[in-house]
Amino acid sequence: MKEYKRFLLYGLVVGTVIGFYLIFNLKSFVSYENIFIDKTDFMLSSRLIIYNKTCGLQHWKEKKNFGHRDDIPFFSILSTILSSTEKKIIIIEFGANVGQFSERVLSIPHKIPYIVHSIEPVLTLFHLLRNRSRTFKKEKNDKHFHYNLAISDQSGEKPIYSPSQYGEGSTLGKAFLSNFKEIENVTVTTLPEFIKKYHIKTPISFIKIDVEGFEPEVIRGMNLSINAKIFPLFSFETGETWLDDRSVLAKEYTLKSFVEMLNYFQYDSYFIGNPYLLPISGTYWKNSFDGLRRNPNVLAILRHSQPWKNLKKLLNRIPFTSC
Template sequence: MCFDIGTNKGEYAARIKKVNPAIRVVCFEPNNNLNNLIRSNGLTEIHNFIIGDQNGKAIIYINHELPSQSSIHRKPKNSQKVEVRSVTLDKFCNDNNIKNISFIKIDTEGHEVAVLKGAQNLINHQLIGMIQFEYGGTFLDSRTTLRDVYNILSKNYIISHVLPNGILPLPYSNILETYRYSNWLVISRNIFKYL
């Protein structure tokens, strides 16, 4: 089972399905205007709410010109303010009797740390195999850091920088706080020991 948190148009999730058509891919995209595009990529399990660190309501600023830049943390020009439901990953999995997740992709324009905070039970019990997340300037918008990610994950997971020729496991260092766009892969220590 894979989760695509911040699905946008569904291109990433569609690539996962192409590799393994039998895999269940669960999409989370609060902008319901993108549902038809997501479905056109062969994806049918779509949840139009935010995954975060709280259960309740949240405001998101939908950018209709560049939907991938819609954000809970900053208000782009010509954006529409929309109230949506917010659910923690722990609650979603508990409510839906999901015991483990093989892979999660998180691209939430600065909301990545909140997503991780809302998955503490899953993280503490290593019920997520791997997590890929995007890091960059949107972390400034949410006033979060890579240190926050390491604080949440490093006890049970190996955190690696994704490079063109592979991954590079890295311990935390202030030098990493560049806010330049990059991708990171987090692997459960239970899995990493077999790699």
């Protein structure tokens, strides 16, 4: 009888300890309602599949966030989930402009060397990018490469059109943009061909795509059906440039159908805010998300890749501020 009571007391103590542990460690899951858990495998891996839903949806509704410039400050969070290749973080950006993003990337303190490949097709902007890069704060073993070319779904030479003589807002397609003038020709290639030509190590840690409406062409040229594992994490801009006929391919998609295509290739998609990620794949899709005139950026992350696993670990450390 004494042994039975001792066993019950022992069980009560252990149960109490475990209970307090769960309460304190899962407080953010329960009280903030910002993280939702896939309950089907909670006891196995606690797969966190969404965070900041409440704040994210409110900011989306009030148009306070998820704009076309929120991707640059968000990199301070994104940098914590990047996976290295041969002990280096390898980043490629298309539509580098004059280096706003690459400067942000290289200025964030980091221990693993960053290798940044910046691609800018407009020659005037390319020269500004290259000159500005000399002033970037870089860690000892960082490298910043610059390329005057364009990335699409085919190779060759194409004219560039711009509403400005300086090349701001330039695009490979003119369509019905009457104020756009041809400013120069540029060499065009696909991402796999670019990587092969310049002997860039894969997988690529992160790819940023901002090419004024030709994002669908760039992503099609990535050939995700066979190359998804070497492109586990990338972002791309959407918005008005998908709606004005400059891109033939963009007219074939709504954002919803494009996200569904990425889901088919095993990518989860999120709107990028600052500091929010708003999930838009599958059951998280809302019809209001197709209001593309806000020019949001989308983060695509390959399920079960190392960045995807890193994001899982990060979610509970994101600061959850009041909306």
